[in-house]
Amino acid sequence: MKLKSLFKFLTVATLSFGSISVASADSDAEALRKVYNEKKASVYGVKGILKLNITFNGQAQNQEAPLWSNATCIGDGILVASYASLSPQLGAGRPGLEVTKELEGLKLINAAGEEFDAKLILHDEDLGLAFLALDPKGENAAGWKATAIDISKDVELKHLDTTVNISRHNTNFRYQTGVTKGSVATILEKPRKSYQIIGASMSAPCFTTAGDFIGITVASSSPVAKGQQPQAVTIPAKYIRNLVEQAKAKQAELAK
Amino acid sequence: MKSINIITASLACIGSLSAQTTIEKANQPQKVTRITSSADQAKIDNAIAKVYPSLVRIHVVAETPKDGRMQKIGGTGSGTIIHPDGYVLTNHHVAGEGTRIWVRLSNKVKVDATLVGTDPQTDLCILKLNLDQIPADMKPLPVAKFGDFKSLHIGDSVLAMGSPAGVSQSVTLGVVANLEMIIPGGQGTTQAGERVGDLVRWIGHDAVIYFGNSGGPLVNLKGEIIGINEIGLGSLGGAIPSDIAKYVTDELIKHGTVRRSWTGLYPQPLLLSGAQKQGVLIATVLEDSPAAKAGLEAGDIITHFDSVEVNATAPEHIPLFNKVELGTPVGKTVDVKYVRDGKQLTTKLTTIERSKAKGADLAIREWGITARDLTDRSAIRRKKKSTNGVLISSISKTGPVAASKPSLQPGDLIVKVNGTAIKTLKNLTDITAERVAGDKSDVKTIVEFERKGQLLASVVELNMQPNSSQSAAAQKAWLGLQTQVLTRDLATILDLKGKKGVRITQVIPNTTAAKAGLLAGDIILKLDGTVIPAERERDANIFESMIREYPADESVELAIMRGTEALTIKCPLETAPTPTKEFRKVSNDVLEITLRELSKAKVDEAKHDQGVLVQRVESAGWASLAGLRAGDVIVSINNKPVTTLDMIEKELELVEKNKQDYVVLFIKRGNFSTFIEIHPIWKK
The missing domain is CATH 2.30.42.10 (PDZ domain)
Known part of the structure; x- marks a missing residue:
């Protein structure tokens, strides 16, 4: 494969995780709307530039790709997102290919289109989670106001349970929030509990109809499914909680 | 196939010396030189004795611009002490761009040297030895003398002396093959932007020379320098004649440079189809050059230059014309007789000093570039009326300039920075120092530059620091060992048919795994009673992944086969070390x-x-x-x-x-x- 076409392939194949198609059926739209209205302000858009230095069989090329993702505020200036949407796996294991990535100009965007500088502070490749923090030295940091969602509860879902999935659109939809009614399709027990939720958006949160936080949808690659495309799975709150302390420690370093 | 080699040696090629020299030898034609009598041998011995003590092996560190920085290259070459004050003659391409130079005398003593002057146009340069470091047994310094090139004949025996491939001083014997050797096709070696073949017609000879012989003397049987080895052309060596070498040596010692005239005209031999059978055809007249101001044009045929009759009917004649033109005293107004459309005309032409073809490069780290000043000649080549501006010679692909939009490129001419005109490299380094004073980083700076006639502007972040949005990996549980998959084949041969798991290949010292007694060769089949589902190469990450599921402060029970013995080892986990990145x-x-x-x-x-x-x-x-x-x-x-x-x-x-x-x-x-x-x- 020629280097140029390989770059194209990498970009197309890895930067565009689409959301899973939306389920239909409407049981109690009013209750779902209530959850949506309570939680939507915690969901931010994330944009940045992914700078790539790609070396393939000795030929090097620099590429830049704009990123758009979502992140959910879970604490004071700490947000959680899908790691793959910010740092996609590129050409892993392909002989002769070396990719170095650098994330630049990371910004959080609210419904009003206000932008806040942010930093990627922690990631967990196994879980597919990334933690971002508001950059306290960044522009507009003083104007940051966000309501964190409560991630302290663990919820157990059953197949076909209804979920409320909230995401924030990019500039095409003027950064508006979107909501879908989801449905639990698959429950994975191993290596850890996670859900495949129809209607969930990548890097965005899912809630129960009662408004309890279920988790964040990430791109997951099973170590036993090498070479296959990552799957969208929702990682439950407890795994996120386990990493919050580490994220806080990293967040504290930003202020130094 | 024709090949031209500059015969310097870089340290990089020394590693493959043995194989190359063997091949070279196999390809060498049988030498025709024969020593037929003891009298001949005595002449050779005498010639060697006169020159050999003055030979030096030259070691050089040179810096060349590449990828936005000055790259350091080590190399070796040859030279000869030609003056009792410690002057050494060698090639420009050996030491003319050296930033550190030292030599080994013939008695192997190391002596530092400095560059006195260099002349890329003839590929010659002069060094001066640090006389304080000359040992007593080498005082007075042995000095080799120039011989008369004009006394040389085709077929004469000659000795090539020097340090091929950086070995100690060596001698080979051959005969003169050609006294006016040029590189066919008008090509030639280029040194600092100068084509050496414009002035030099080499002495072709078959004394074996190799990379590293560059700068070494070609010696006649009287023990005199009659050439300076410079190139290889197929099986022939090429030496710069001693008349040129002596002139350039004297000029460099006296003035540190060789002044030459420049007219801006470029000659070629007469066309075979042309009516005029005598003279030199003008191929190019550069705009705004003295020749252009004198009214000369491409197609004119010069018959007399400063009253000297000139003629070039073959490529071998061109260096003779150039010698007349470039040798004219700088600033002299000369009569030029020429033929245009069959009419004999005369004009007056005032030469100017031939400037360097290009300026010296400098790395400017804050920009991620190397750059140089324009010279008169390089400005004219770019159709510039002045030498104002700084020419970018290379850029770092990851530096500030590469990140700017539009990004600057090699060949761009920086003319303004933040509204201040940039005339010279010093202007650029001064304004850069001002802007980053106090080691400031990411200093946004507007730069205006010329590219193909356009005046572009861009913003460069001087001293750009790498983006710090690199997250840390979450801390996970870890076992201090490395494993391989227990493949089906491996399981079968180890009497574990049908089993899955991993084999320990290495236990990292001072880890809980080492303290628990795990050994290389142990086969782990289960983790806390659960089968490790690894049986193919692609399952290499499974065990590590399973471990990462645990909190770092837990212990795990490993079901192990050590030889034929089944063991259960309890092993505390630990927090994974920080990844080296x-x-x-x-x-x-x-x-x-x-x-x-x-x-x-x-x-x-x-x-x-x-x-x-x-x-x-x-x-x-x-x-x-x-x-x-x-x-x-x-x-x-x-x-x-x-x-x-x-x-x-x-x-x-x-x-x-x-x-x-x-x-x-x-x-x-x-x-x-x-x-x-x-x-x-x-x-x-």
């Missing part, structure tokens, strides 16, 4: 190295009880030139043991502050250790 790193811009502390998670690093790891050595940097490699472990610096990154960082700061001549590292490389001497040149 997250280690703090220390970069030193002068030595061009990146260092980090040793990782306890890597067996080859964990075995060292002290030192810091060399993570990266920039190619063609001072450390690289001295032989330091990525992966080396620095145990001490300037005799001071190194145990932490902070320690070596402070020591390197001290080295930089004191501008120490040598930085001596004691390093470990695998099972071996060695001393490395880094010998940087400190820029002002």
Whole structure:
């Protein structure tokens, strides 16, 4: 494969995780709307530039790709997102290919289109989670106001349970929030509990109809499914909680 | 196939010397030179005795612009002491761009040398030895004398002397093959933008020469220098005739430079189809040059230049015309007789000094570029009325300039920075120093530059620092061992048919795994009673992944086969060491190295009880030139043991502050250790 076409392939194949198609059926739209209205302000858009230095069989090329993702505020200036949407796996294991990535100009965007500088502070490749923090030295940091969602509860879902999935659109939809009614399709027990939720958006949160936080949808690659495309799975709150302390420690370093 | 080689040797090619020389020898035609009598042998012995003591092997560090930095290259060549005051004659391409030069005399004593002057146009340069370092047994210095090139004949025996491939002084014997050798097709070697073949017609000879013979003398049987070896053309060596060498030597010793005239006309031999059968055809007249101002045009045929009748009917004649033209005293107004459309015309032409073809390059780290001043000639080539501006010669692909939009490129001419006109390189370095004063980073700077007639503008972030939005990996549970998959074939042969799991290949010292007694060769079949589903190569990450599921403070029970014995080993987990990519790193811009502390998670690093790891050595940097490699472990610096990154960082700061001549590292490389001497040149 020629280097140029390989770059194209990498970009197309890895930067565009689409959301899973939306389920239909409407049981109690009013209750779902209530959850949506309570939680939507915690969901931010994330944009940045992914700078790539790609070396393939000795030929090097620099590429830049704009990123758009979502992140959910879970604490004071700490947000959680899908790691793959910010740092996609590129050409892993392909002989002769070396990719170095650098994330630049990371910004959080609210419904009003206000932008806040942010930093990627922690990631967990196994879980597919990334933690971002508001950059306290960044522009507009003083104007940051966000309501964190409560991630302290663990919820157990059953197949076909209804979920409320909230995401924030990019500039095409003027950064508006979107909501879908989801449905639990698959429950994975191993290596850890996670859900495949129809209607969930990548890097965005899912809630129960009662408004309890279920988790964040990430791109997951099973170590036993090498070479296959990552799957969208929702990682439950407890795994996120386990990493919050580490994220806080990293967040504290930003202020130094 | 024709091949032209500049016959200097770089250190890089010495490694493959043995194979190359063998091939070279196999391809050499049978020599025709025969020593037929003891009288002949006596002449040879006498000639060698006269020149050999004055031979020197030259060692050079040169800096060339590439990828936005000045790359350091080590090389060797040959030279001859031609003056009792310690002047050494060699090639420009050996030492003319050297930033550090030293020689080995014929008695192997090392002596430092400085550059007196260089002449790329004839590929010659003069060095001066540090007389304070000359040992008593070499005083007075042995000096070789020039012979008369005009007395040389085709077929004469000649000796090529020098240090091929950097070996000690050597001699080969051959005959003169050609007294007016040019490189067919008008091609030639180019030195600092000058075509050597414009002035030089080489002495072709078949005395064997090789890379590293460059700058060494070609000697007649009277023991006189009649040429300076420079090129190889197929099986022939090419030496610059002694009449040119002597003239250039005298000029360089007296003035440090060779002044020549420039007219801006470029000649070629007469066309075979042309009516005019005598004269020199003008191929090009550069705009705004003296020749253009004199009214000369391409197609004119010059018959007389400054009253000298000139003629070029063959390529061999062109250097003779150039000698007349370039040899005219600078600023002299000469009569030029020429033929245009069959009519004989005369014009007056005032020559100007031939400037350098290009300026000296300088790296400007804050921009990630190398750049140089324009010279009169390079300005005219760019159709510029003045030499104002700074020409970018190379850029770093990861530097500030490459990141700007639009990004600057080699060949662009910087004319303004933040509204201030940039006329010279000094203007650019001065304004840069002002803008980054106090070691400021990411200083947004507007730069205006010319590219193909357009005046473009861009914003460059001077001193751009790498983006810091690199997250840390979450801390996870870890076992200090490395494994391979228990493949089906391996399981079968180990009497474990149908079993899945991993085989321990390495236990990292001082980890809980080592303390629990796990051994290389153990086969782990179950983790806390659960089968490890690894049976194919692609399952290599499964075990590690399963371990990462646990909290770091838990213990696991491993079902193990050690030979035929089934064991259960309880092993506490521990927090995974920080990945090496997250280690703090220390970069030193002068030595061009990146260092980090040793990782306890890597067996080859964990075995060292002290030192810091060399993570990266920039190619063609001072450390690289001295032989330091990525992966080396620095145990001490300037005799001071190194145990932490902070320690070596402070020591390197001290080295930089004191501008120490040598930085001596004691390093470990695998099972071996060695001393490395880094010998940087400190820029002002």
